Amino acid sequence: MAVATSNIPNIYKPYLMRIEKVTVEAPGVRTFRLVFTNPEEAEKFTFQAGQFAEYSSFGDGESTFCIASSPTRKGYVECTFRQAGRVTSGLASKDVGDVIGFRGPYGNTFPLEAWEGKNIVFVAGGIALPPMRCVIWNVLDLRDKYKDVTILYGARTVADLVYKDELAEWDARPDVRLVTTVDPGGETPDWKGQIGFVPAVVEKAAPSAENSIAVVCGPPIMIKFTLPVLSKLGFKPENIFTTLENRMKCGVGKCGRCNVGKTYVCKDGPVFTFAQVKELPPEY
């Protein structure tokens, strides 16, 4: 018995993207630049800073990362990931020219328009710079619209710092204040940045909270100790943003995995202010 099929699209079907460039950022950490294999899809595709996607290594499965490139840079998307599980190992084995899946963009975005005319302070730790890189470039590409830009970035060791070339580029820019730090013991003899944990470095750098937005991403322990510092500096919870990274499968509010209370991180997030985070049950 035949019944006509409807035109509901398959929301689980990824775009096929070709890897155009692979950059090894740190041990086990890679950045892929991806381009659409189908130009029509490329034409229609848009996203905004803060959104994430599901990346497939076909045969291994899907993994969730934010889009690490800026929406201001057209024609490609970039993602940065650390090789850890089955999917990321599958992805890590891929090279330029290989095809991977990309499903997205999903989730909400950083309210960049609302931030216009403000100072922006980025605080990132380790592998959490990628979700912020998207916003950083977005802001820098529209530099005139924002006031002071401060980037505070720390990693365990010098080797663990990602986007080393871009860090140098930001460092060289007069309109960006970059402070990098590594944990004590993680420095190399020629390390010129700070030595110390991120919260202490933030405190020392003391960015002004006046007319400022802070974006904080990093491991839970870093966030836990950085928030009081920002608060002491006068940042209000509603002006501090972060992105949550709960485990996801579908990315579209079906699979039930990322829920924090009634909140779907995939739909209502991943971008939250700390004012919002405080309201969430402690399950993230």
Next chain:
Amino acid sequence: MARIGVFVCHCGENIAGTVDCPKVVESMMHIPGVVHAVDYKYMCSDPGQRMVRDAIREHKLTGVVVAACSPRMHEPTFRRACAEAGLNPFLCEISNIREHCSWVHEKSEATTQKAIDLVRVMVEKVKRNRELQPISVPVTKTALVLGGGIAGIQAALDIANCGHKVVLVEREPSIGGHMAQLSETFPTLDCSQCIMTPRMVEVAQNENITLYTYSELESLDGFIGNFKAKIRMKARSVDMNLCTGCGSCYQKCPQKKIPSEFNTGLGTRTAIYTPFLQAVPNKPVIDRDNCLYFKKGVCKLCEKVCPTKAIKYDQQDEIVEVDVGAVVVATGYNVLNTGFFPEYGYGKYKDVITGLQFERLASASGPTSGEIRRPSDGKVPETVVFVACSGSRDPAKGLPYCSKVCCMYTAKHAMLYKHKMHEGKAYIFYMDIRAGGKMYEEFVRRAVEEDGVNYVRGRVSRIYEEDGQLVVKGADTLLGGMPLEIKADLVVLATAMVASPGAEELAQKLHVSYDAYKFISEAHPKLRPVETNTAGVFVAGACQAPKDIPETVAQASGAASKVLQLFSKPELMREPVVAVVNRTAPPLFSTCVGCFLCEKACPYQAIGREEIKARDGKVLKVVAKVNAGLCQGCGTCVALCRSKSIDLQGFTNEQIFAEIMAL
């Protein structure tokens, strides 16, 4: 981000004759991760190796697959080549498209396709290979030699004479083995004991050799360079330190009718005895099964007559533990025994004897002092029939192999008989004569031509007694299968050489493999004839296969040289193919759940326990830990681990899965 190079070897025509090598190369270029593929006539040649080195540098390879012969042949070659080019040698793998493909198939599309499959499988493995570093382990420079026959004696002396300690273990009360039992030896007819006993004395006198007779290996643990052997010294009931070997005890022992093992049952011995006069050590042992005191609690005559009070009835078995770096197995052989030849009446007719029994009859130290007299009535036989291949080369009886020495010793036996009994008639039933060896063929010709031995080509079907006379029934196949009946006074069966009793159990203790006939297997039949599949355990003499004295001695010296090679360095480098227990992120730390069934299963005692502690020192978890020095990479623990928390470096589960999934 794998960058794999594939190097397909033609091996001259060996591979290229059946496999389309260029096609293999072409198909490799379609596999993700393969950035370079090339074929060459002889990849193992200098230019071939250079191709590998150059490609590693030029293409920045992260892995190399050489499709060629068995990794047993050239894996070290190519791994070295990779190392020279700066690539960790363990990122190089061999795909065996010769033994596994070209040699076993005809030239066809399917053969080439199989070669492609085999190489692709290895490409998928290499993609998942990790850099590994060799493991260095110290070497205990003491050798354990099991068996005090000519093989064990030769190996022990060779090693000891190079200044290393040797522990020599012999099951019987004296060393000497079968060679001490022999009369004259072919092809020179020199007296066996005359050449054997000096060697035995040398062993006893050598300071580097510790001799344990009447002892057996209890267990062997550890690994190459670092074995721990437990030796059971069976209770001798005689204090070796006090005994002077004066012999008063066995002269007085009332139990005199015990069949002598040394004389193959043709003579007798006492309950307290030394096996033979030249025994080393020349100190007696009480055979508790036959001793009146042990059987009935009375007698103690030996204790009374012993001038040094050396008799110790309450002596217990003693276990001694020795650390050794290498083991030579030289446990010899046995002769096929009764019951095997119901049609020949062995065991039923006293005058049907084995070749070894004949040796004792012919030996000056034997029960007849070297006169050939038949066991039943001591009469000198006028007609002797020798039956070659008694048991050997008889697939129907389960012994398809040739015992190798029978042709020669049968010729010798007939010759010895004829030398002593010029008028006697000697017949030899044979299948064919195998006399490969220096002066061997000449020796056989001498028996036929000079000593008038009657060689009858044919098998004996039956031996029976008729009117008190043995009748040998056979056929002469050279005369068209003419039936033949010979009335014989004595029949000598050239019984097959078989593995010595307990060979299987011993092999299991040593973790070495053995063949269907319980002979110990060598690591490679041609290129590693004195090694076993367990590193550090070597093999010499007839425990590996039937062989004669010169061959045995040569092999024993070969095994000794392998031991010496091992002892020539303070440490040895081992492949890092060892098991590792995983580590995961806290709070799990490891998926090992600490059931320690692996600990029990590990044949090398390589698994210990490790506590995972919190910062405050509190033990969070106890997990298995592999001692890389002890681990032999056998993978037993990997197979056993239910949660898959142990993996074998170089052969990880992931690699094996990738190989299978690539098919």
Next chain:
Amino acid sequence: MEELKNKVRELLKAGTVQAVIGYRAGSDEKTARVAFVRQPDEADGLILDPRCTDNLAVYLLKPEVKLLGKLAIVARPTTARTILQLASENQLADGQVIVLGVSADGKAVVELASFEALEKFVGQVPAGLTEEEKVLLAKIEGMSREERWAFWQSEFARCIKCYACRAACPMCYCSRCIVESNQPQWIPVSPHDEGNLEWHLVRAMHLAGRCLNCGFCAKACPMGIPLNLLTQRLAEEAKAAFGAVAGGSATGEYALSMFKADDKEGFIR
């Protein structure tokens, strides 16, 4: 019954243990459920009757239950054997748990504080399949290979991969089950025919020679798959091949871990 309640009260009052794992009445008259008794007066709610069949040993390794403090557990012989088997696999230490051993007829209760005492206790009760179990197993054995294959295929087809069998099995204590090991993916996760077959065969093999035949897996299976038939069969196999019976001692060897010179090698062809 009073004897048990008194023992429980005693142990809790004296502070010998902080909690006792026992049975209490369940949703209806046919069911019993686990009780975690922490106050002496709660002992009144304990029951001990033919309904009480769950193998409570499964709770001994549960982190939340361990947090209650030192434990005592009401154990029929099967549960007692489970505890010994867990001990032989280093999951329980001597003295860690006090066993209130219930005799096979359910009447007598003995306090067993050491593994040695436990070993004696289980030694008095014959282990192995019941007559009914043997009959059931013989029925499966009596099938032709094709019939048996069809039987298990239809059973496994219903599996939904909820892993209740695993959760209910006290011997399934791995912190990461093989089915969750995905590098490599040993067993397909999805509940299709292949994945289900692999899961159940591997589960059965992992219990070979370790299964105490408590039947909790089959009871837990919401789809009614008679899973215990598989482990029973393997228990018989381990017994026949290696003389191995699980749960007899706290230091017992595991047949599949041990090599013995007289091991049967019939499987090598």
Next chain:
Amino acid sequence: MAETRLIRKDALTKLFEKTRQSGRRILAPKAKGEQAFFEEVTSFGEVCLDHVQTRSSAKEAVFPKCEALLRYKFGDKGAVSYDEKPFEPPVTVVFGTRPCDARSLAALRAVFNWDTPDKFYLEREARTTIISVSCTKADSDCFCTSVGGGPGDTAGSDILLTPVSDKEYLAEILTEKGQAIVALAPELFATAGGAQKEPHLAKVAVQFDVNELAKTIPVTFNDEKVWQEQSLACLGCGTCAYVCPTCACFDIQDEANRQGGVRLRCWDSCGFSLFTLHTSGHNPRHVQSQRWRQRVMHKFSYYLERQGMLGCVGCGRCSRACPVDMNLVEHLKELALHGRNG
């Protein structure tokens, strides 16, 4: 739309045959041992309506335990292409669902159709006709009336049959899909006359006030002790979720060989410890009590807030299937009590 007719019990065989002849797949309760399971049936004789409730729910008709989301082929040098076929799930009649199961479709649809419609669910649902049978008996685990349903509730059914005598069912034809079934054999349906279903329905007592519960459970959220006590017996097996007609959580897994592969979606459970485990080792719900809380909160609190309905239809399957006899109603009552007190 609703139309009431009578159909004789012995006419069901005929209706069944007509339905099958029309090319529809029929899922119905089939007895196995003491339980009944929804399975494909090919003759009416296989159908068993004697059980208060089947062990498994009928959700498999619209949300299979394992389903391919996409198939792909590997090409040369890391190339990938899709192996696309139109998604045409079988046209299905689910016969013999209880009214609670029929209601569960709305809860499933709420998840699968919000914001981003899920083709797989919706296509299956569109092709599925639900013929329910009212409950004339209930057991102690049934609590449909406590969550807004009832033994003769029509929500979600296309046809609801209620036995009104030994020989007859009252048939409420509720939707076009239901009409289509009737149209296969209109001669089997007689006019209803004055038959009433209510007297024949089982009596299911209301056990708790669900509106109160929605208010009281969140209050208890941070009271760890309560949840620990509640879940101490829980073994963390997924049974409750797997037999639940409304549980919709799933996992996505790839299975592939050298030639290509398939991306599968299969049932999952928030009760599993690995459900929320991050690769880093961090687990937002690292103990069982949190996972039990999630299940209860989701069904009775979050669902209401996000989907505007309860995530529970009161079928009682979770209580019946729980290997350690955790009884949801008991737990809910206890929670309500805690909420009220504090």
